Amino acid sequence: MDISGTYLFNAPPRQVWSLLMDTTAIARCVPGCRELRPVGPDRYETELSVAVAAISGDFKGTIELADKLPPQSYKLIVSGTGRPGFVRGTATITLAPHESGTAVQVAASANAGGLIARVGQRLLEGVARMMMDRFYQCLASQLDSGQG
């Protein structure tokens, strides 16, 4: 499953970069996320509540930031396991100046297994896209409201 998107932020790349590295802001904006606990350099543990179609459940997961080239690009490696199965994904995030702000380009590939794949696969891509949209829109709105 491959999904991609571009999100516009009203701030220069450097400011957007620090927002994207701010774990408090991230935890606030990931739908269903309670907190991010650092467990090593650029490595966090988290708990997520997700509902896809008839399947809902809590995932325990890790988030890892890699190949960081501030303020241009980095890699996000996510994996989660829970009652409904597992999800794994890698996203490459690229920041580029766009007019007076920044265009954040996300290219992600993910796969899922277990019940979530068997029963929910037709809705999985839609849910993943929706979660990604909500995440970046949330971050962008934080920037707009001055919270970033």
Next chain:
Amino acid sequence: MVTPVLPKLVGQRVKRREDPRLIQGRGTYVDDIKIAGMQHLAFKRSDVAHGRIRAIDTRAAEAMEGVEAVFTGAQIAELLAPMPIGTSFPSPPHRALAVDVVRYGGEPVAVVVARDRYVARDAADAIAIDYEILPAVVDPELAMTGKPAILHPEFENNVALPPLPNGTGVSRDGKTVDDSAIDKAFAEAEVVISQRMVNHRVVPNTMEPRGVVAHYEPGKESMTIWSSTQAPHILKTMIAAMTGLGQHQVRAIAPEVGGGFGAKINIYGEDYVAAAISKRLGIPVKWVEDRSEAFVATTHGRDLIAYVDLAAKRDGRVLGLKMRLIADVGAYNMLLTAAIPTLTMMMASATYDIPAIRATLTEVFTNKTPTDAYRGAGRPEATYFVERAMDMLARELKMDPADVRRKNFIRPDKFPFTTQTGAVYDSGNYEAALDRALEAANWKQLKGARDAARAEGRLVGLGLSMYVEVCGFGPSSGMATGGWEHAQVTVERDGRITAVTGVSPHGQGNETTFAQMLADQFGVPLEHITIHHGDTAVVKQGIGTFGSRSQAVGGTALHLAGARVKAKMARFAAELLEAHEEDLVFESGTIFVRGAPAAAKTFAEVAAYAYVPVPLPEGLEPGLSEEAFFEPSNMTYPFGCHIAMLEIDRETGEPRLLKFVAVDDAGNLINPLIVEGQIHGGLAQGIGQALIEETVYDQSGQLLTGSFLDYALPRATDFPRFELHNTVTPTPLNPFGAKGIGEAGTLGSTPAVVCAAVDALSELGVKHIDMMLRPEKLWRIIGTPPAPAHGGRA
């Protein structure tokens, strides 16, 4: 007073006696079994298709209130050896619960024992497993090159069975191969049809999922195991062997069984685990599969690729057939997995007198649920490949599909007929079945209707398929379990009849058909007869219900046991009537001397005498109970012809079946109503495979059609009214001349539907379409027809 003579029941449309209790919810299935102190099992299954287990953390599960115990694969391996299979094919070790490596999504890895089903399930969900994910082997043809991974290190390139040849020029052991005859056939051919075809994987989807209750009683040192199985005696044998008990210490019971379709012949890991845990903990335990588990945990069916080459003369005469088969058997060999595709090879001659055949079978392991028997088991695949090839030949030669088949039939005077692949067909009259079908369908008029519809721009097609099926599985030379059946018949002290049979039904209606037979044999009302089955403590011996063997093998055993009791009863009656037993008539619940019905003795009177025999006739033992074992000399080969008319919507690609005519010849019929029910079910599954059923895995080996949201099970609204007809060609192999019908509906129906779809799209140059006929696939073909110079289309 004149007692009316009871009408003969064999051959009558008697309604199923078992239905009222089943449709009113009064049946007892495995899940209805409740025992004091019983605990419940839930299995933790692998979410990954292929992975190495790094760690299993069961602490959270063990800490949950109501959890009795948790066992991992390694702990169960201390209680259970690797699971045996039922064939002599090479097989990798297969643990009831995975140890170290998981090889398909859904493979059980750990098991929880808990107070109730809900606690057990929650606790299983709380088990955390850390996997190192390995590349998933999904494509069987890629798998044969060893890519992208190896499932079992001892099976090079994932090849479960290296190419096994059968047919003309191949010695019986498959070790020496002489190609001269098959090469000559192709050298002399004026036309050769070559096509790769896929007979795709389907999920059996029994209405009742699997389930088991195991109850080991330490004080009695004995095990009782209830299971939703087609073969309780095989279960008993295997459970005894795996738990270290003698067969005298195990009682297996198949209560009501809600469908099997072949998937419940196998003895599964869950059965062994339940038995082992019950024995270890000394408590009864229950496990009942949920629907989502059933999609991955119960064996799948079919999944064969065939490279078919058909050599013929331009007049339509077939000279030779090559069929190279690749079977995707999934991750492990189950009880019969490896043997099923060999039946496809065996039936490569179909209804035709083909002088040279070469079939070759390769079986391949992939990271999918294992395959095993599924209604038809190997024969529908053979029928599909051969009938599609015959249809392509007819199209190539611009012949009527009926004519090209007629030209190649095995003639009625050639039976018993030994095919080039070693099958010995007992009896047949294929042209009669074809003619009956053409007449019933009004073939000429139907072709006119199709052409008229085409003239209006509609995409309408006709498909025709012959089939020959293998029923009445036996004798013992071909079956590791033994190929006989057992029965016992008792005339009780009140004259009523209790009969037991080793074939335990899961929808076949034996309680009705077997009672019909005994009612006629003894001249008593149907209501005076009870048929017992499924409990190994009641039914002393048996093999089981599969391979459409209930009537031909089980029914014959019952008939033989009945004849023995009747002979003994006649001796007691002769004593009472002061007559010779050969002069006696059994009629309407009485026994009398021929011509003197007024002096009749009732069944109750004769039975009472037999059990209190004063005086005891010389040379007789008291009582009226006899048993019989019947070993058939060979299998039976029913056959038929199916015709389908189908329309494809030019705008949406949606196929719709307009008409379906089936002519089936199962020999003599005991109960035509039940036979028709069996045909209906078989047609639904055969047409379902062609039209809507499909099992889809993604590249990581995840099953994407794992619920009824995505796996389309056929419904009544998907079909036109089935038009059923029959011809009667009895088998010489049993006294009833009955062949079998349980699986036959799945054979001719699938190719008939696909042939109709290809015919509907023939104006676009289509020569072949692989199933299933998804509207999207047809719509794309309609949008971009193949280039006219090229052949088939996948």
